[in-house]
Amino acid sequence: MLSQLRIIRVCCGRVKKISQMGILIVSLITLQAYADQKQLYIYNWSDYMGPETISQFEQKTGIKVTYDTFNSNEELDTYLMTQPPKYDLVAPTSNFLVKQIDAKIFQPLDKTKLPAYDKNLDSKMLKMLAQDDPGNQYSFPYMWVSTGIGYNIDEINKRFDNNPPTNSWALIFEPENASKLAECGIAWLEAPSELFPLALNYIGLNPNSADPEEYVKVAKLLNNVSPYVKYIDSTSLIDDLASGKVCVAIGWSGDVYQAMDKANQLHNGTRIDYVIPKEGTFASFDVFAIPQTAKNVDEAYQFLNYLLDPKVIADISNYIYYANPNQVATQFVDSNLTQDSDIYPPDEVLDNLFTLTPKSPRIERTIKRAWADILETRSLAHLSNEIN
Ligand code: N2P
Numbered sequence: 001m002l003s004q005l006r007i008i009r010v011c012c013g014r015v016k017k018i019s020q021m022g023i024l025i026v027s028l029i030t031l032q033a034y035a036d037q038k039q040l041y042i043y044n045w046s047d048y049m050g051p052e053t054i055s056q057f058e059q060k061t062g063i064k065v066t067y068d069t070f071n072s073n074e075e076l077d078t079y080l081m082t083q084p085p086k087y088d089l090v091a092p093t094s095n096f097l098v099k100q101i102d103a104k105i106f107q108p109l110d111k112t113k114l115p116a117y118d119k120n121l122d123s124k125m126l127k128m129l130a131q132d133d134p135g136n137q138y139s140f141p142y143m144w145v146s147t148g149i150g151y152n153i154d155e156i157n158k159r160f161d162n163n164p165p166t167n168s169w170a171l172i173f174e175p176e177n178a179s180k181l182a183e184c185g186i187a188w189l190e191a192p193s194e195l196f197p198l199a200l201n202y203i204g205l206n207p208n209s210a211d212p213e214e215y216v217k218v219a220k221l222l223n224n225v226s227p228y229v230k231y232i233d234s235t236s237l238i239d240d241l242a243s244g245k246v247c248v249a250i251g252w253s254g255d256v257y258q259a260m261d262k263a264n265q266l267h268n269g270t271r272i273d274y275v276i277p278k279e280g281t282f283a284s285f286d287v288f289a290i291p292q293t294a295k296n297v298d299e300a301y302q303f304l305n306y307l308l309d310p311k312v313i314a315d316i317s318n319y320i321y322y323a324n325p326n327q328v329a330t331q332f333v334d335s336n337l338t339q340d341s342d343i344y345p346p347d348e349v350l351d352n353l354f355t356l357t358p359k360s361p362r363i364e365r366t367i368k369r370a371w372a373d374i375l376e377t378r379s380l381a382h383l384s385n386e387i388n
Pocket residue numbers: 045046047048093145252255284286
């Protein structure tokens with residue numbers, strides 16, 4: 001025993017050295033493997049991907065995906081305009097894309113690397129998108145969105161003697177209606193770039209107005225109803241409509257449908273509906289684009305080709321409840337989605353929806369200031385409610 005201990009003591013200096021070298025070699029091998037591992041950095045909207053889409057892509061290609069999310073065009077735009085993006089694919093809405101293309105943030109898409117692009121993508125959708133991206137040079141269409149009203153059928157009926165004005169934006173924009181809903185909870189999207197055009201359109205003005213005075217006018221309208229708004233946030237409404245924490249929300253089509261789905265899973269009896277009010281709304285396209293600074297361009301194309309696969313994109317639509325522009329995929333999309341005119345709009349509905357155009361810097365400034373006022377009015381009103 002004693003002699004064994006002595007041998008270990010004599011040799012332990014060397015044992016230590018050998019084991020340190022072993023760790024070093026293993027670490028170097030690991031580092032090399034990491035360096036060889038293909039990577040892809042994606043920045044997309046929250047709640048906007050299938051639950052297994054990314055992991056299946058990783059398994060299929062061996063590419064490691066870093067997938068981050070944002071909640072508004074404003075957030076993505078600020079990121080893109082203030083630093084060289086670290087992502088290989090980002091997903092702006094097409095009206096925001098215009099300014100970003102001008103700022104030379106994106107590289108043109110090489111369509112020869114996207115063999116199914118022309119065959120699979122709906123030419124009508126591409127044409128609409130070409131209004132923002134002439135020649136569809138930079139953008140790869142991902143999903144089609146409308147902005148409407150999501151509401152809790154029973155809670156709203158209760159407050160309007162079973163005759164709620166859900167077919168009109170008046171439900172949201174008129175103080176006499178909003179005041180009735182304040183207690184059961186109104187949520188707004190945190191998207192001034194959408195709320196101002198909706199309010200302009202509601203009062204009969206051009207939703208793409210270039211007149212700052214008109215924005216001041218609708219700012220008053222939004223200001224008047226803002227004290228009744230429970231919160232301004234673009235992501236919580238999925239859970240909160242489902243659980244009954246809010247009873248009405250300005251929301252994106254698929255998100256409201258996701259809320260319906262959640263409510264069904266909760267078995268809490270909450271019935272939710274989505275409506276495009278009679279005054280209309282706008283259609284927007286969320287697209288993928290590759291920044292100039294992307295380091296993993298081949299991998300970005302592999303992902304776009306993966307999205308062109310009809311079954312892959314259909315699975316995403318089936319999960320997030322948004323319409324995709326892949327015409328070959330429609331056969332794989334659940335028929336309750338494709339037959340729902342709020343999700344897959346037939347031509348006559350599509351023709352009635354307007355699109356948003358980019359704003360001049362002057363209008364952008366006006367919106368920014370007016371929005372800050374609206375947020376303040378709302379916070380002050382909430383504060384004084386808490387005090388009283
Ligand atoms: C998904 C958000 C839809 C994007 N949660 C609206 N442009």
